Structure formats: structure tokens, C-alpha cells
Amino acid sequence: MRLTVAEQDNVQPAASTQAEATQAEATQAEATQAEATQAEATQAEVSAQPDLSGLAAPARELLNRLELALANFHPQVAALQDLPQVTVMSADLAKVCRVLKDDPGISASQLMCLACVDYEEYFQLVYMLHSIDPEGTMVIKADVTYDQPKAPSVASVWRAADWYEREAHDLFGVVFEGHPDLAPLLLYEGFEGFPGRKEFPFHEYQEF
Amino acid sequence: MTEASSKIAAAGEPMEMLLNMGPQHPSTHGVFRMVLQVDGEKILDSEPHIGYLHRGSEKLCEGEQYHQVITLFDRMDYIANFNNEMVYCMAVEKLMGLTVPERAEYVRVILCELNRIASHLLFVATMGLDAGAMTPSMICFRGRERVQALFEAVSGARMMHNYFRVGGIKEDLPENFGEMVGELLPLLRADVEESDKLLTFNEIFLARLKNVGAISTEDALDYGFTGPCLRACGVDYDLRKAQPYSVYDRFEFDVPVGLDGDCWDRHYVRVQEMYESLKIVEQALEQMAEGNIASSLGRRLIRPPKGEVYVRAENPRGELGVYLVSDGTDKPYRLKVRPPSFCNLSAIRHLLRNTWIADSVVILGSLDIVLGEVDR
Numbered sequence: 001m002r003l004t005v006a007e008q009d010n011v012q013p014a015a016s017t018q019a020e021a022t023q024a025e026a027t028q029a030e031a032t033q034a035e036a037t038q039a040e041a042t043q044a045e046v047s048a049q050p051d052l053s054g055l056a057a058p059a060r061e062l063l064n065r066l067e068l069a070l071a072n073f074h075p076q077v078a079a080l081q082d083l084p085q086v087t088v089m090s091a092d093l094a095k096v097c098r099v100l101k102d103d104p105g106i107s108a109s110q111l112m113c114l115a116c117v118d119y120e121e122y123f124q125l126v127y128m129l130h131s132i133d134p135e136g137t138m139v140i141k142a143d144v145t146y147d148q149p150k151a152p153s154v155a156s157v158w159r160a161a162d163w164y165e166r167e168a169h170d171l172f173g174v175v176f177e178g179h180p181d182l183a184p185l186l187l188y189e190g191f192e193g194f195p196g197r198k199e200f201p202f203h204e205y206q207e208f
Numbered sequence: 209m210t211e212a213s214s215k216i217a218a219a220g221e222p223m224e225m226l227l228n229m230g231p232q233h234p235s236t237h238g239v240f241r242m243v244l245q246v247d248g249e250k251i252l253d254s255e256p257h258i259g260y261l262h263r264g265s266e267k268l269c270e271g272e273q274y275h276q277v278i279t280l281f282d283r284m285d286y287i288a289n290f291n292n293e294m295v296y297c298m299a300v301e302k303l304m305g306l307t308v309p310e311r312a313e314y315v316r317v318i319l320c321e322l323n324r325i326a327s328h329l330l331f332v333a334t335m336g337l338d339a340g341a342m343t344p345s346m347i348c349f350r351g352r353e354r355v356q357a358l359f360e361a362v363s364g365a366r367m368m369h370n371y372f373r374v375g376g377i378k379e380d381l382p383e384n385f386g387e388m389v390g391e392l393l394p395l396l397r398a399d400v401e402e403s404d405k406l407l408t409f410n411e412i413f414l415a416r417l418k419n420v421g422a423i424s425t426e427d428a429l430d431y432g433f434t435g436p437c438l439r440a441c442g443v444d445y446d447l448r449k450a451q452p453y454s455v456y457d458r459f460e461f462d463v464p465v466g467l468d469g470d471c472w473d474r475h476y477v478r479v480q481e482m483y484e485s486l487k488i489v490e491q492a493l494e495q496m497a498e499g500n501i502a503s504s505l506g507r508r509l510i511r512p513p514k515g516e517v518y519v520r521a522e523n524p525r526g527e528l529g530v531y532l533v534s535d536g537t538d539k540p541y542r543l544k545v546r547p548p549s550f551c552n553l554s555a556i557r558h559l560l561r562n563t564w565i566a567d568s569v570v571i572l573g574s575l576d577i578v579l580g581e582v583d584r
Contacts, residue, residue, distance in 0.1 A: 080516055080517070081302060081303075081516070081517050081518070109429040110429050110430075110432050110434075111432055112432065112520070112546060113518075113531060113544065115531045115542070115544035116544075117541075117542045117544075118542070126544075128518060128529065128531070128546070132429070132443065132445055137518075137520075158430055159430045159431050159555075159558075160551050160554060162554060163550065163551075163554040171266075171267075184259070185259060186258065186259040186262040186583060186584075195264055195267055196266070200267070202267075202271050
């Protein structure tokens with residue numbers, strides 16, 4: 001998956017020839033980008049405080065409300081670009097989601113997206129929640145182990161979670177405890193392996 | 209057949225049977241299968257089966273460079289290609305902190321809104337066909353063809369355009385673009401009006417769609433409805449208004465909402481949206497100025513910085529979200545798409561309960577699904 005150093009070296013000259021006409025501009029932009037990355041890195045080193053600079057005032061307010069509502073669950077707050085983000089323990093997920101849906105100050109009425117990310121040592125579940133009134137989008141994250149990936153189901157909180165969890169179960173093998181029926185959704189019955197995972201080969205297909 | 213149907217039922221006793229609908233069925237709008245548990249003409253329960261078009265697009269994105277991914281987005285919601293490309297480009301641009309030149313933004317908005325009209329025209333055509341009206345579909349397809357001819361002149365392809373780029377667009381518009389759109393708009397408006405007049409308040413059409421497949425606002429939110437399906441329930445929420453992206457804050461347009469959340473409202477909201485989109489195109493064409501069409505950084509082989517981003521936009525079918533994780537290389541580490549049809553379709557079991565078999569076709573049609581993005 002990841003490019004090796006040698007491959008990266010191959011790629012670089014080709015790219016710069018392509019952009020010869022705009023090279024001066026591009027180099028400048030690249031320099032700015034590099035500066036920004038450096039600044040980011042130093043900031044991370046200096047303090048363990050999360051970088052909340054991307055959050056606008058309403059998002060920051062929402063983050064405060066989230067922190068308050070989830071005080072019992074030891075939330076770790078951060079920002080995903082312009083969205084407030086809270087990381088919780090995976091075992092608390094169902095309770096956390098129930099609180100967020102029922103809390104009148106947050107009222108996360110919609111589960112917009114459930115993404116599972118394979119970080120090779122662990123999986124991360126990312127829930128995008130949305131509330132229409134008061135308007136706000138928030139991100140809830142929880143890590144699950146690689147060997148025994150399981151998390152409590154939130155299908156009882158939002159029915160939208162039903163298919164999302166079946167999809168994550170199909171592609172990544174995450175078991176959602178309490179889900180009514182984790183039957184294959186996108187894959188056929190009897191498919192072996194979890195094609196969403198990084199370890200799943202790209203070009204070796206199963207006969208069906 | 210099933211056990212239930214092999215038994216001889218006594219008079220008046222319910223006789224249940226399973227009825228398989230799809231995957232090759234003209235009214236499933238793609239390859240989608242439902243198993244209906246019916247008692248006579250009444251649907252007691254249903255079991256939707258998706259995944260016939262699953263190509264692992266999200267996984268494929270992890271093996272492609274950032275610019276190559278655009279072609280995969282074309283093939284997800286293949287009725288609204290420009291809108292799909294736009295959301296992906298917005299995600300990468302946000303991650304890189306790129307600003308798109310103003311002209312490129314206007315080009316994108318014009319093409320996206322025309323694509324919305326083309327998509328909704330296809331919806332009206334198939335909605336009419338599902339309800340038994342043949343003629344409006346001819347008019348709708350004529351209008352759609354006009355839009356696609358323009359798309360071909362701009363991008364070289366009728367459907368899989370691959371025209372947007374991270375940081376702008378591929379190349380500038382043809383010289384006579386303004387005239388082409390100027391000629392297209394009155395014709396398109398005439399097509400929309402004609403199909404609208406023929407279909408929307410037709411008595412048979414009303415009888416087939418009104419009070420059929422209604423969903424309450426609470427249920428709609430619970431199932432993650434977005435876009436016209438949610439607005440048909442009376443929720444005034446459109447991302448172009450609520451969280452204006454691109455240059456949508458510079459246009460005046462209304463957000464049509466329904467009342468009852470039934471099939472007819474879902475149809476009517478879309479019809480009204482076409483008129484609003486026409487308004488946006490007219491305004492954008494007026495405001496558009498000459499200028500750059502792509503930022504210099506976007507043209508090169510790109511490597512966004514490490515990080516994550518979640519971007520969403522109002523597509524014809526609802527809210528398309530892209531969650532992008534970058535590890536600093538030239539390929540995305542993970543790309544999760546939140547397809548609007550996926551959520552809208554997940555409510556089909558709820559919608560079909562205790563309806564008639566004949567209504568199942570219009571209920572499914574009114575959700576306006578594209579299986580390419582449901583299955584990905």
C-alpha cells in the first residue's frame with residue numbers, strides 16, 4: 001500500500017517536469033505547505049493540547065457541550081478540520097450515542113456516516129453525527145482491537161446504523177454486539193476474508 | 209415454491225407467500241432485489257438485497273493516485289457525475305488548504321446544477337414510467353439529452369466526464385459556452401414545464417402517488433434521509449443554504465419542501481428543485497468572469513499532508529459525504545463515501561410494510577436510488 005522511498009524518488013522528477021511551466025509558483029506553494037507542516041509538528045511537540053484552531057465559534061461551543069454531556073465517559077476532545085471530534089472507549093459507544101441523541105442541547109438526530117479505518121494495529125470506528133436543530137455536525141471516534149474487533153451496536157439508537165454496521169462487518173469484520181442481524185450486505189454469502197482491510201490483496205480475486 | 213403456498217388455504221384464511229422481485233427487473237432501477245412476503249396483494253414484510261454492483265470502489269481508491277480517484281467517483285452516482293467529482297475535489301482541496309479560482313467555482317456550480325436538472329429529469333421520467341405514464345418520459349429524456357450534449361461539448365463525454373480537478377477544472381470552457389447555455393436554458397425550461405404540466409397534477413398520477421409510501425419526519429431522520437426525500441417530509445434543510453460551500457452563498461434560490469413525506473411530495477420537491485437550479489445557472493452565468501481555471505498546485509502529482517477531512521455537499525439524491533484519511537503519500541489511506549441513496553434505500557423495508565405490491569414500484573422509484581453508489 002504505502003509507497004517505498006525508492007518509488008517516491010521515481011515519482012518526484014516526473015512530477016516536476018510536468019509542472020515546468022508553473023514551477024516557480026509551485027515551489028513557492030510547496031514551501032508554504034512545508035512550512036505549515038513544520039509549524040504543525042512543532043505545535044504538537046510543544047504541547048499535548050489538541051489543536052482546535054480549525055473550529056469556528058459554533059463548533060467550539062458544540063465541543064464544550066459534548067465534553068459536558070459525556071463527562072462520565074472520559075472523552076478526549078480534538079478537532080477534525082472544522083468539526084468537533086470526541087474520542088471515547090469503544091465499550092461505551094452505544095451509551096454515548098444514546099446520550100448524544102437524547103441531550104436537548106446536542107440532539108444528534110441523524111447518524112450521517114459510519115466509517116471503519118484499518119490502521120493495521122487497530123481499527124478505528126468513526127461516527128459522523130448530525131443535528132438539524134441546533135445545527136451541528138460532530139465526530140465520534142473509538143478504537144477497537146485488531147484481533148477481536150467488536151463494538152456495541154447503535155442500531156437501537158438510529159435505524160440508519162443497521163446497514164452501516166452490516167457494511168463494516170462485511171468489509172472489516174467488526175462485530176457489532178446487539179445488532180439484530182449481521183448478515184452479509186454488500187458481499188455474497190460465503191465470501192471469505194474482509195476486503196476492506198489493508199491485508200486483503202488488491203488483485204487476487206475469488207472464483208464465484 | 210414456499211411451504212405456505214403449497215398448502216391449500218381455507219376460505220378467508222391468510223395465505224402467505226414469498227415473491228421475488230429483481231435483480232433483473234425494470235422498475236428496480238438497476239440491480240436490486242427484494243423478497244416480498246405477501247398475503248394476496250398486501251406486503252407484510254420485505255427483505256432488500258443489495259450488493260450486486262459492489263466493486264469495492266472505496267478499496268480501489270486506496271490504490272489510485274489522488275487524481276485517478278476522480279474517475280472512480282464518476283462511476284458511483286453515475287447519474288450525477290459532476291456533483292460527485294465536486295465533493296471529492298472539495299475534500300482533497302480542504303485537506304491541502306487549496307483555494308479554487310473563482311472562475312473554476314462558477315464553472316463547477318453551473319455544471320453541477322445542470323447535472324442536478326438532468327438527474328431530476330431522469331427521476332421524473334422513471335417516476336412517470338413506474339406510475340404508468342409513458343409520454344412525459346420522452347420529454348424528460350429529450351431535455352436530458354440536451355444537457356448531455358452540452359456536457360459532451362465541455363468535457364468530451366456524455367456521462368463519465370472526469371473534468372474536475374483538485375484545485376480547479378481540467379481545461380477552460382469552449383469559447384461559445386455562454387451562447388450554448390443561453391440557447392439551452394429556455395429549451396430546458398420548456399421541457400421541465402411540459403413534463404411538469406403533463407404529470408404532476410394528473411389525476412391518475414395523483415391517485416397513484418398521493419398518500420402512498422409516507423414517512424414521518426422522525427423516521428426519516430432516524431433512517432438518515434437527506435436531500436429531496438427529507439425535504440419532502442417538511443424539513444427545510446439544504447446544505448447549499450445551511451452550510452454554503454463553493455460560491456452557493458452568492459445566489460438567490462429557494463428550498464422547496466413538502467408536507468406529508470409521501471411519494472408525490474418527493475416527486476414535487478424534485479420538480480420544484482429543477483426550477484431553482486435553472487435560477488442558479490442563470491445567475492452564475494451572469495456573475496462568471498474570466499480568470500484562472502485551476503490552481504497551479506492542483507495540476508501536479510499531489511501529496512496532501514497527513515490528516516483527515518470530512519466534506520459533504522448537496523447532491524441530487526441527498527447529502528454526499530466523503531471522509532478522507534491521508535498518510536502523506538500520493539494515494540489516499542482510506543476513503544469512505546457516505547452515499548445518500550444508501551441511507552434512503554435502507555428505509556425501504558419500513559416503507560413497504562402494509563402496502564400493496566403495485567405500490568412497491570412507485571415507493572422504490574420515489575426514493576430515486578442509484579445502485580452504483582448504494583453498492584459502490
